[in-house]
Amino acid sequence: MEQKSKNRTGNKILTYRVRLYDRHFSWLKATKELYTQVVQHFFHVLQQEEELLKESDFSLLRTLEIRCIGTKEMKAAGIRPDYPLTGFPKIPLYFRRSAINTAVDLARKKAGTVNPHITLYKGMYQNFTDTTIELKLFNGEKWVWVTYPFTGRSLPPEAERLSPMLVLEKRTAWLEVPLSFEVQDIRTVKERMETEERICAVSFPDHDVLAAAVILSRTGEELEQKVFRGGNEKEDQRRKLSARIHTSEESRGMEERRNRSDVRMETVSDCGDGSNITGTKENSAKENAALYAGIHDLNRYYAHRVSRQILAFCQQQNIKIIVVPNYENALDFRDKQYLKTDGYRWLGRSIIKNLKYKAFQQGILVTSVRPYHISDCCSECGEKIRKYNEGHTAGKKYYGGKLFLCPNGHKGNAAFNTARNVGKSFLGYFPEKRS
Numbered sequence: 001m002e003q004k005s006k007n008r009t010g011n012k013i014l015t016y017r018v019r020l021y022d023r024h025f026s027w028l029k030a031t032k033e034l035y036t037q038v039v040q041h042f043f044h045v046l047q048q049e050e051e052l053l054k055e056s057d058f059s060l061l062r063t064l065e066i067r068c069i070g071t072k073e074m075k076a077a078g079i080r081p082d083y084p085l086t087g088f089p090k091i092p093l094y095f096r097r098s099a100i101n102t103a104v105d106l107a108r109k110k111a112g113t114v115n116p117h118i119t120l121y122k123g124m125y126q127n128f129t130d131t132t133i134e135l136k137l138f139n140g141e142k143w144v145w146v147t148y149p150f151t152g153r154s155l156p157p158e159a160e161r162l163s164p165m166l167v168l169e170k171r172t173a174w175l176e177v178p179l180s181f182e183v184q185d186i187r188t189v190k191e192r193m194e195t196e197e198r199i200c201a202v203s204f205p206d207h208d209v210l211a212a213a214v215i216l217s218r219t220g221e222e223l224e225q226k227v228f229r230g231g232n233e234k235e236d237q238r239r240k241l242s243a244r245i246h247t248s249e250e251s252r253g254m255e256e257r258r259n260r261s262d263v264r265m266e267t268v269s270d271c272g273d274g275s276n277i278t279g280t281k282e283n284s285a286k287e288n289a290a291l292y293a294g295i296h297d298l299n300r301y302y303a304h305r306v307s308r309q310i311l312a313f314c315q316q317q318n319i320k321i322i323v324v325p326n327y328e329n330a331l332d333f334r335d336k337q338y339l340k341t342d343g344y345r346w347l348g349r350s351i352i353k354n355l356k357y358k359a360f361q362q363g364i365l366v367t368s369v370r371p372y373h374i375s376d377c378c379s380e381c382g383e384k385i386r387k388y389n390e391g392h393t394a395g396k397k398y399y400g401g402k403l404f405l406c407p408n409g410h411k412g413n414a415a416f417n418t419a420r421n422v423g424k425s426f427l428g429y430f431p432e433k434r435s
């Protein structure tokens, strides 16, 4: 089929940022300073001999090594390189190569050499697991291996990890990891819209319905609809966890009050056992941390689950384009009381984030439209709608209502109405199908 032949496979690179555990910061800084000096050395050579920049990166690396380090033959013949690396401690091979490539990159971009990040080549790091990385650092005297645990987004196992970058900020060290994902279909939205007959548009309400999806034809006709629930289930679990945190904190308060009376008793009896008391306190603090993490994981779990369900629905419907509202810099939900959403509870942004990365691996593109007037207008006629809940009268200020009514008599589920507006807003950019 024609459509099939147009599919192109490829790779997409996404950079994930994780935070390194706070240890030996002075060594990280010393390594960074040394790296900067080595970069500056090669950058200086490139400024002296600008014609070198005409060479390819690969041959330039070799040329710079000959000009700065020399070769065995040169050494045997007693020939000194033009720009020797003097005054430096021993620079490991991969550290040098990384610095050369950074210098070349900066020289080509005609950028300065202030504060270059360290690109870590193999040999500068090892044992890169899902939670730790071992870095070869210069501690001011010699090179040492240090293991750094890290926290942040978990690195997806299916992606190939490319050379990570070490980024230092005031007192914090970050690792930026470029990840290469295999993509089944790398056609752009525009290319796809030349052949696609249908799209999927999604809205992200609050409360029990976490997402509502509609399949629209090119002309905006609704072909299928589906809701993705789980909000109530999640809130239920969250309430249980919160209650446990509350109880645990209360008992901790009681424990502390009891400890204070123990201190007074200590003078008359032997019942004050310091180590035991501390142990209990630590345990309950640990338990609370785990409970708080549990609440956080709950949101993550549901965001993952819903994004997987939306994707499965789209695969089953053979959809290649998913349209979502672009919430990235449009709205701060905490400031928008009328949206009746709770910044912590609402999962829209997280679902979209998950959906984007899961979808493109399946050859499905997630694209977005501006989220203006998607939830307060009728998707049929464009008039302002009123929302209401079952058994209530439609009111102008009933923003949280699940149903809607428009002045022209169109009515139905407000979440699907929003999804249709998202889809139609997108289709507006592609009025005609090219044949």
Ligand SMILES: [Zn+2]
Binding pocket: 378, 379, 380, 381, 382, 383, 406, 407, 408, 409, 410
């Ligand atoms: Zn209407």
